[in-house]
Amino acid sequence: MGLLSNAAALLGKEVRTEFRSRELLSTTIVFVLIVVVLFSFTFDPTTNESHRFGPGLLWLAFLFAASLMLQTCFLREQVNDTLSALRLAVSDPFAIFLAKIGANTLFLLLTELLMLPVFAALFNVSFRGQLPGILLTFFLGSLGISVAGTALAAISAQARMRELLLPLLLLPLLAPILVASTEVTISLMAPEPFMQWKGIGFLVVFDVVFLTALWLFGEYLLEE
Amino acid sequence: MSAAAEPSIGLRFEKVDKRYGAVYALRNLTLAIAPGECVALAGRNGSGKTTLLRIASCLTRPTRGTLSYSGVTENQNSKTGFVAHATMVYDELTAEENLLFFAKLLGVANRRQRVEQLLSEVGLGERKDSLVRTFSRGMRQRVAIARALLANPSLLLFDEPATGLDPEATAWLTGYLRKLRDSGCTILMSLHGESEVARLATRAVRLDAGSVVADTRSGATFQSIFSFVGG
Amino acid sequence: MAKRVLLGAAAVLLVIAAAYASFFVAPEERTMGVLQRIFYFHVSCAWAGLTAFSIGFLANLLYVWKRKEKYDWLGVSCAEVGVAFTTVVLISGPIWAKPAWGIYWTWDARLTSTFILWLLYISYLLLRTLIEEPDRRALLSALFGIFAFIDVPIVFGAIRWWRTQHPAPVIMGGPNSGLAPGMRGTFFFAVFAMHILMWFLIAERYSLERMRSDVELLRREAEAT
Numbered sequence: 001m002g003l004l005s006n007a008a009a010l011l012g013k014e015v016r017t018e019f020r021s022r023e024l025l026s027t028t029i030v031f032v033l034i035v036v037v038l039f040s041f042t043f044d045p046t047t048n049e050s051h052r053f054g055p056g057l058l059w060l061a062f063l064f065a066a067s068l069m070l071q072t073c074f075l076r077e078q079v080n081d082t083l084s085a086l087r088l089a090v091s092d093p094f095a096i097f098l099a100k101i102g103a104n105t106l107f108l109l110l111t112e113l114l115m116l117p118v119f120a121a122l123f124n125v126s127f128r129g130q131l132p133g134i135l136l137t138f139f140l141g142s143l144g145i146s147v148a149g150t151a152l153a154a155i156s157a158q159a160r161m162r163e164l165l166l167p168l169l170l171l172p173l174l175a176p177i178l179v180a181s182t183e184v185t186i187s188l189m190a191p192e193p194f195m196q197w198k199g200i201g202f203l204v205v206f207d208v209v210f211l212t213a214l215w216l217f218g219e220y221l222l223e224e
Numbered sequence: 225m226s227a228a229a230e231p232s233i234g235l236r237f238e239k240v241d242k243r244y245g246a247v248y249a250l251r252n253l254t255l256a257i258a259p260g261e262c263v264a265l266a267g268r269n270g271s272g273k274t275t276l277l278r279i280a281s282c283l284t285r286p287t288r289g290t291l292s293y294s295g296v297t298e299n300q301n302s303k304t305g306f307v308a309h310a311t312m313v314y315d316e317l318t319a320e321e322n323l324l325f326f327a328k329l330l331g332v333a334n335r336r337q338r339v340e341q342l343l344s345e346v347g348l349g350e351r352k353d354s355l356v357r358t359f360s361r362g363m364r365q366r367v368a369i370a371r372a373l374l375a376n377p378s379l380l381l382f383d384e385p386a387t388g389l390d391p392e393a394t395a396w397l398t399g400y401l402r403k404l405r406d407s408g409c410t411i412l413m414s415l416h417g418e419s420e421v422a423r424l425a426t427r428a429v430r431l432d433a434g435s436v437v438a439d440t441r442s443g444a445t446f447q448s449i450f451s452f453v454g455g
Numbered sequence: 456m457a458k459r460v461l462l463g464a465a466a467v468l469l470v471i472a473a474a475y476a477s478f479f480v481a482p483e484e485r486t487m488g489v490l491q492r493i494f495y496f497h498v499s500c501a502w503a504g505l506t507a508f509s510i511g512f513l514a515n516l517l518y519v520w521k522r523k524e525k526y527d528w529l530g531v532s533c534a535e536v537g538v539a540f541t542t543v544v545l546i547s548g549p550i551w552a553k554p555a556w557g558i559y560w561t562w563d564a565r566l567t568s569t570f571i572l573w574l575l576y577i578s579y580l581l582l583r584t585l586i587e588e589p590d591r592r593a594l595l596s597a598l599f600g601i602f603a604f605i606d607v608p609i610v611f612g613a614i615r616w617w618r619t620q621h622p623a624p625v626i627m628g629g630p631n632s633g634l635a636p637g638m639r640g641t642f643f644f645a646v647f648a649m650h651i652l653m654w655f656l657i658a659e660r661y662s663l664e665r666m667r668s669d670v671e672l673l674r675r676e677a678e679a680t
Contacts (some may be wrong), residue, residue, distance in 0.1 A: 006329055009325065009328045009329055010329070013317075013325050017314070017317065020316070021316070028631065041542060051591045079307065079313070079315065080310045080311045080312055080313060080315060081309075081310035081311075081312050082308075082309075082312055082313065082314055084283050084308065085312035085313070085326065085371065086329070087283060088281065088282075088304070088306060089326050089329040089330050090284065090329055120498055148602070151602060152599070152602070155582070155598065155599055158586065158591060158595060159582060159585040159586045159595070160585045160586070160587075165581075165582065165585060168578050168581060169578050169599060172571050172574040173575065173602065173606050175571045175606075175610050175614070176610050176613035176614075177615070179613045179614060179616075179617045180613055180617075182615075183616075183617060183620060198616060202612065202616065204607065204614045205609060206609055209605055209609065210602070210605075213602060214602065217519065217598055217601065220519055220594060221598060224278065224283055243590075244588060244591055245588050245589040245671075245672075246589075246671065246672045246675035246676055247675060
């Protein structure tokens with residue numbers, strides 16, 4: 001079975017498993033909600049301030065949520081050593097990463113899209129007409145978070161203190177994602193919205209660089 | 225149950241070392257296994273049995289030395305079935321879903337049919353829609369074996385397969401292993417002590433501190449290989 | 456042994472010489488006066504830190520490829536020395552900024568990126584303490600080191616772009632503040648001195664790591680028998 005069909009089969013299983021229990025999605029969504037509410041206490045949520053601080057806080061909430069959610073993707077393969085079964089069954093170990101990145105991006109994106117109208121309502125921010133731009137930003141940002149996060153989750157799953165370790169490793173690495181996504185989102189939610197293509201550019205560069213690095217080094221991350 | 229259609233696989237470990245930091249799990253291990261042999265691996269805990277099996281399955285690579293196969297043409301992975309300590313199946317899926325999933329990854333032809341056949345062979349036909357989480361140890365073992373057999377492998381590796389099984393499950397296992405042995409598969413199984421499962425073997429090898437110390441092929445007796453203190 | 460003492464002595468002498476040059480040889484800067492002299496120290500440490508991390512990156516790649524433990528020793532030595540130099544940069548910045556600008560810190564492009572760089576390599580060092588088995592530790596930290604290093608240019612680029620959106624006071628002068636000819640000599644001498652110091656520190660840390668590894672090996676072999 002080729003790389004892509006293996007990845008697709010694995011992705012299908014990950015998605016089906018998650019939608020059966022929905023435990024990962026529900027806990028992640030609630031976590032983002034909690035963080036957003038708490039953030040609202042830290043500044044005066046007038047419309048002006050919301051425009052300036054809102055998107056950044058939203059992305060920060062996504063980043064925190066992701067760094068907790070991504071833990072599970074390799075921990076659940078350790079329970080019955082299903083990781084070994086996967087390694088034995090697939091022709092290219094990169095398929096395992098592709099599938100997990102796809103699943104994580106999907107879950108993050110779902111969380112973000114669910115949070116978007118909630119956020120807009122809570123902070124009186126409008127994104128009307130900018131949906132394509134916002135979707136693109138959310139997608140590229142989530143992809144970057146997933147690529148780096150999945151790679152680092154493979155590392156932290158083999159170390160002690162893994163619950164704290166993954167956020168520790170991941171959050172500084174994701175600085176460019178936070179910066180670029182926030183900037184683009186701010187401009188898209190501004191009173192006169194516009195698209196910052198340079199920011200999108202940084203997101204694309206990050207995604208491509210890390211996906212390539214994972215393709216080159218992924219099998220070593222899974223080595224025994 | 226179909227006989228192994230392809231020629232059986234032989235293995236050759238040549239001066240294999242496996243080192244974890246300063247600890248040698250395997251030290252200068254040389255062992256040749258002929259196609260179709262059913263080999264019992266004996267040894268205390270920590271003698272290197274599990275490591276040897278994991279290298280044979282290609283999950284781990286030797287630090288030094290080589291492992292070569294004979295009788296293999298293309299993708300090695302699908303020709304090897306590995307049943308380890310852990311079940312290597314997902315608790316949150318049903319038996320059937322697990323097998324269908326792995327069959328898909330392995331590219332098994334007519335997978336629905338194959339899965340159904342295997343499930344009835346291992347006696348799980350009635351529980352196929354139950355989550356593996358609800359299975360007893362013996363039943364999990366059967367799912368694990370079914371998973372290992374999906375692609376009709378000609379090399380089978382078992383890591384202490386009888387551990388934790390009650391007498392009834394052990395009897396089933398012995399019968400099933402006998403069938404596999406008689407169909408011409410090459411089997412390598414690590415065992416704790418002499419038992420009905422051990423007596424299926426056509427050859428026994430004892431490991432100690434990561435090397436082969438006794439082999440029925442070189443004249444040792446089955447009894448001597450299995451009689452050691454502790455486990 | 457003699458070589459190491461010589462290297463150490465050279466490093467110390469060069470740094471002292473560079474300090475002397477910074478204070479007495481280089482001309483006084485027009486606007487900031489004496490305060491500006493910390494610049495030679497601050498920037499040369501920054502360059503030495505980046506060089507250390509770059510060598511560390513190569514060591515990480517070599518380890519993943521060749522799996523020889525000496526590359527692991529080199530990797531961790533470079534990371535620690537790099538962190539040390541970067542810490543100096545992060546401390547000397549505010550020391551300079553407070554009297555010059557009245558603020559200890561500003562989130563300008565260079566300082567912010569340097570802070571992230573520092574955090575990434577602190578994480579690298581923390582990761583190493585959380586993996587016990589030496590071969591796993593070497594491989595996984597090498598892989599993280601590679602990911603961290605390739606992130607660095609993206610971090611610098613993104614933060615610099617961000618700063619063009621939201622301009623803020625820039626420490627050490629903007630990109631247009633060139634070096635007067637009289638200053639250039641002192642500056643490059645300071646850079647050279649810091650790099651010799653860096654080389655000495657990495658070499659010392661490397662032999663310490665090699666000794667540590669030998670002791671570990673002996674201890675485990677003693678435990679096994």
